[in-house]
Amino acid sequence: MKGSSNKKKVISSNPKVLLCTAYRRFPGDYLDYVGENVYLTPRVSFKRKASPGLRFLKQNVPEIETLEFPLWHQYVRKLKEGWDVVGFSFFENEIAEVARMADEARRQGVRELWAGGYGALDEAIPRMVDRVFVGAAEDQVAQAFGRRVPQDQIQHPVMTWPLAFEPGSIPYLVIGLLYTERGCPFKCTFCQTPVFDRHRFNINIESIERVVRHYHKRGITDILILDEIFGISPQFADKLTLILARYKMRWWAQSRAALFLRHLDTWYERGLRFPLIGVETMSQRSLDSISKSQKLEEALELVRRTREKPGMYRMVYYMIGYEHETVESTLEDVRSLKSVGFDAHQVNIITPFPKTPLWSDIQKNYGIFDRTYRHYDAKYLVWNHPHISASAMHYLLNTTIATLNKPFDIYGKGFARLIRERFASDGLRFIWRDVIKAPSVAATFNHRRQVFP
Ligand code: B12
Ligand code: SF4
Incomplete structure (x- = not known):
């Protein structure tokens, strides 16, 4: 079959x-x-x-x-x-x-x-x-x-995740999720998507609109599009972003820097506020080593252009542990990323996943020493890195996260700027939407029950 x-x-x-x-x-x-x-x-x-x-x-x-x-x-x-x-x-x-x-x-x-x-x-x-x-x-x-x-x-379902304050899991925001396109035409060596979802297709747009309407009716104001490369099908993305704009959604999307750059002005007008991109590294050599087909300048230009747009919060995916990197060169790379000024960072250690080109390359060239499944969450070094030991990598991960995601920078500066900018552009509507309505909706929301609008 x-x-x-x-x-x-x-x-x-x-x-x-x-x-x-x-x-x-x-x-x-x-x-x-x-x-x-x-x-x-x-x-x-x-x-x-x-x-x-x-x-x-x-x-x-x-x-x-x-x-x-x-x-x-x-x-x-x-x-x-x-x-x-x-x-x-x-x-x-x-x-x-x-x-x-x-x-x-x-x-x-x-x-x-x-x-x-x-x-x-x-x-x-x-x-x-x-x-x-x-x-x-x-x-x-x-x-x-x-x-x-x-x-x-294929019909899109309703699915939501809660954004809360810790400690205490105090509900703040209900995020409505969308996943609109399967498959990917790129072939980054670490990624399973090209081998897993071999056929590219979009989810039925009428069913997506029905779900967005439902989110709107339930008082949800923020949507995260989980697609890896949102916008790769431009006509589909055009229809979808018009729907999001019609329901006045503020939306988050994962995509490549080049796609964000191409559509930034239109998408911003239609509610894009949280772009997530895979910067992966600040070294073009490392980027090329994973066949990312991305130029470093694209990510840098995206930071520049999004900075000019009030209310944007820019998150990046970043990886450490490229085969030619050392502890020193990694720390240098981290400093360089920090100076660029993204708002928040997701940091992973390069991990070979089954059936990817990286999996076979690493097995052939270095060997995989750790097959503990729990360690395959991209926070452990599971293979014999030529220059960095497992314990040094652990130290590097902690240092990288502590440097890039200092709570004062993420919240003190990042969120304070967001609040200022939202207040400046929306005034009292900001108070109603973000300070009163969002936490009230979140306080009583049941994320575990599947509903069929
Ligand atoms: C959204 C997402 C997440 C979400 C969680 C999503 C989830 N499903 O739980 C979050 C952001 C939390 C996340 C985290 C991580 N992710 Co992720 N993520 C994705 C992403 C972008 C979409 C997955 C998704 O939700 N798809 C939508 C649903 C509808 O599709 P689906 O899950 O494939 O389900 C369909 C089929 O698979 C099938 N199916 C699924 N289950 C079952 C079961 C049965 C019985 C049957 C019959 C069919 C079936 O039917 C479904 C409908 O068609 C994928 C990449 C991608 N393009 O898919 C990466 C991906 C899955 N993530 C990946 C990775 C590496 C991670 C992290 C390890 C990275 C990190 N450190 O952040 C962590 C995991 C951390 C942890 N501790 O667990 C890898 C692979 C992971 C792996 N093999 O374990 C992927 C493939 C990305 C990549 N670049 O390679 N991720
Ligand atoms: S990392 Fe993203 S762009 Fe690269 S192959 Fe995977 S899904 Fe496609």
Whole structure:
């Protein structure tokens, strides 16, 4: 079967299918996108309380049941309801938890196990489950119920994550999520997207508009577009940004510097305020070594041009551990990035992920010494770097994060500037929208329930 490996058993034509994420090891065990990159409190948190993969599957194949980030006892209790199929959606760093979940499902007599999501690219997975799904799977899952979901009819689900103040998880903002394009035409050596999502396509725009309308009705003012390269399909992006403008959304988007530069003025007018780009390094040699197909000047120009636009907050992805770098050259690179003046940084250690060109290159040239799944969250050195030891890399990561994301710079300067600029441009509307309405909506919002507008 296309896109999946198969040790298929005979299951009924109307099977009971349960799809889960990895379990939470303790109640607060949600991946916190900000907490991984800012060490001190007070700070904001941004917790992954909904799984985009499972939300898409449930929206398009309502016959399935989904279970997002259960605690272990909740998972075991759910298994007891009796299922023909139990499937898991996970990242590489969650494989140990999923292995334990698979054992428990087998122990309880589940007849068929499935795996999907990026973690399913790992070579251990086909031994763990009966069926591995690679790439978008709405259509394949629907086929288990005798239906088809063509690519152009995939419906977008509602999914939100909370932005809160820590300590205390005090709710501040509900962020509505969008994921509008699968696949990528670039071939950065560290990235799994080109091998995972081989077919590029856009999600049905009418269904996206329905979701944005729902966010608006629920009082949501901010949207994060999770796409890796938003704007790669210009006509689609044009339609989508017009929808966002119509509902007066303030939006965040991940894309490449060149695409932001091309569309900056229009997108800014239509509500773009939080651009996220992969700067990756301040060295063109390092950029070229990962085939990023990006010029350093593009990122620098983006900082210059966005600085002129009030209310913008610029975040970057940055990696350390390029093969020719040393401790000294890395610290120099970090200083150079700091001087450019982005507002916040996500810092990762270059990590080989299965089936990427980087994975085979590193295995061939240096060797991978650490196969602890939990260490594949891009915060550990898992391979034999020629110039930097694992402990030195650990020190470098901490120093880099502490230097780039000083709370005073991120909040003291960055947020204070945002508040000033929003107040200057929106006046009392800013007070209503950002100080009164947003926290009130956030205080009562249930992120865990999937709704179908
Ligand atoms: C949004 C995103 C995130 C979100 C979380 C998203 C999530 N799903 O939980 C955040 C920002 C938190 C995040 C964090 C990280 N991410 Co990330 N992220 C992405 C991104 C851009 C989109 C993923 C997404 O939500 N897609 C939308 C949904 C709808 O698609 P999907 O998950 O693929 O699901 C579909 C199919 O896979 C399938 N499916 C999924 N599960 C299942 C299960 C079954 C049983 C079946 C049948 C089918 C199925 O059906 C779904 C519908 O079609 C991808 C790149 C990309 N282009 O996809 C990287 C990506 C997944 N991330 C990646 C990485 C490296 C990370 C980090 C390690 C980096 C870092 N340090 O920040 C961390 C993880 C940290 C941690 N501690 O866990 C890597 C791969 C990771 C891996 N193999 O483990 C990717 C591929 C990017 C890359 N450049 O290579 N990420
Ligand atoms: S890092 Fe981004 S641009 Fe590069 S291949 Fe992956 S998704 Fe495409």
